[in-house]
Amino acid sequence: DTGVSQDPRHKITKRGQNVTFRCDPISEHNRLYWYRQTLGQGPEFLTYFQNEAQLEKSRLLSDRFSAERPKGSFSTLEIQRTEQGDSAMYLCASSLASGAGNYGYTFGSGTRLTVV
Amino acid sequence: LAKTTQPISMDSYEGQEVNITCSHNNIATNDYITWYQQFPSQGPRFIIQGYKTKVTNEVASLFIPADRKSSTLSLPRVSLSDTAVYYCLVGDFGGSQGNLIFGKGTKLSVKP
Numbered sequence: 001d002t003g004v005s006q007d008p009r010h011k012i013t014k015r016g017q018n019v020t021f022r023c024d025p026i027s028e029h030n031r032l033y034w035y036r037q038t039l040g041q042g043p044e045f046l047t048y049f050q051n052e053a054q055l056e057k058s059r060l061l062s063d064r065f066s067a068e069r070p071k072g073s074f075s076t077l078e079i080q081r082t083e084q085g086d087s088a089m090y091l092c093a094s095s096l097a098s099g100a101g102n103y104g105y106t107f108g109s110g111t112r113l114t115v116v
Numbered sequence: 117l118a119k120t121t122q123p124i125s126m127d128s129y130e131g132q133e134v135n136i137t138c139s140h141n142n143i144a145t146n147d148y149i150t151w152y153q154q155f156p157s158q159g160p161r162f163i164i165q166g167y168k169t170k171v172t173n174e175v176a177s178l179f180i181p182a183d184r185k186s187s188t189l190s191l192p193r194v195s196l197s198d199t200a201v202y203y204c205l206v207g208d209f210g211g212s213q214g215n216l217i218f219g220k221g222t223k224l225s226v227k228p
Contacts, residue, residue: 095209105160
């Protein structure tokens with residue numbers, strides 16, 4: 001297993017366009033998370049899935065953002081009608097939620113979105 | 117919601133031991149303390165996690181006093197490649213994920 005993969009690594013889009021990012025987690029991990037990070041800040045939680053169920057969404061996640069994990073494996077994050085304020089690094093992470101104690105995240109390298 | 121406070125930046129020299137302290141006065145009973153390292157244009161990387169006392173792995177040690185209101189990440193004999201941002205994350209991974217807040221981290225600069 002090569003870890004968490006994100007595609008694309010970079011995306012430049014015009015304001016108002018829709019964009020979609022993909023995340024492939026570590027295969028045995030049942031939890032998948034999306035974070036957003038802007039320059040000089042730590043990652044901000046957006047949403048997470050356990051298997052195919054989306055269990056939690058941040059208040060930061062406006063209705064222009066939607067995430068799916070249709071078969072409990074890879075996930076997509078779509079941003080509709082992009083705005084310049086959406087420019088950020090979008091990070092995906094995965095973990096194994098075993099119910100037995102705590103565990104850390106494994107992050108991908110992120111997708112850098114620039115809205116022009 | 118355990119709020120954390122870390123120094124914004126630290127400087128060190130190669131070969132020195134570096135200790136980064138994180139304050140988390142309102143840590144809850146079920147909360148764990150996890151440290152991540154992040155290089156530019158990469159996602160954070162898990163370093164170490166602990167609940168109490170001392171935890172050591174091949175890259176770092178984590179010291180947690182009995183009251184658990186703070187923790188110290190210790191990096192032995194740092195090298196230039198340890199220059200990165202270090203985040204302290206406190207919370208219950210089994211609870212609300214939105215309550216796990218990364219903060220701004222500590223930017224460590226290692227000089228030759």
